[in-house]
Amino acid sequence: MIEIELQPWQQMTAHAEATYPNECCGAMLGSTDENGKTVTVALALDNASTGSQRARYELRPEDLLKADREARSRKLELIGIYHSHPDCDAYFSETDLKNSCPWYSFVVLSVQRGRFDHANCWLPDAEQTHAEKEELSWPKS
């Protein structure tokens, strides 16, 4: 189970809407305990995909390294990655799977006609062949 607090959630959905019709991406920082993961900070990161960004995103490893250092400096953990699917469902696509990493939770935000619509969270396996849905909780107001 992964729970996203109000402030990071608002930042993530605002980022996804502002980036529409392109895909956005970012890192989620927070903490983990026996009850699950809690996201308390969202870090917007550059979409470094050199082709059309309407249906592709790419994180620079050095940006992820900076996000990990930011988490360490705040005594938080880098626990997940988010990205948007403009005018598309929040499923975990073949492209998502083939370019994933099993260490993190992957939140996908569906943006329909420029507005946030729904979201899902996924946990890919190490072989990049399958992703399990992870229960996702966000502020509904």
Place this chain on the structure above:
Amino acid sequence: MAKILIPTPLRQYADKKDSLEAPGSTVGEVLAAATAQHPDLRKQIYTEEGKLRSFVNVYLNDEDIRYLDKDKTAVGANDTLSIVPSIAGGWAGERA
């Protein structure tokens, strides 16, 4: 000994530590020494054939070792190694 920063989800395979120290004069030697002490960590980083998994990048301080001398890159006692995944994706026009 060089320091290796452990990503949060991998700390469970490294005695819950956020960093490890290991001996060695190259990146390959340091990682081999660290993962020899933590075999479950090794499975996360290396394939069964002993190659770094496709999504794993290793940084020596701020430099990606792919642009240095890869696993033969020299490591000093005050250097820090970071394990950083490659991540990309998108719906790529698969379905509307």
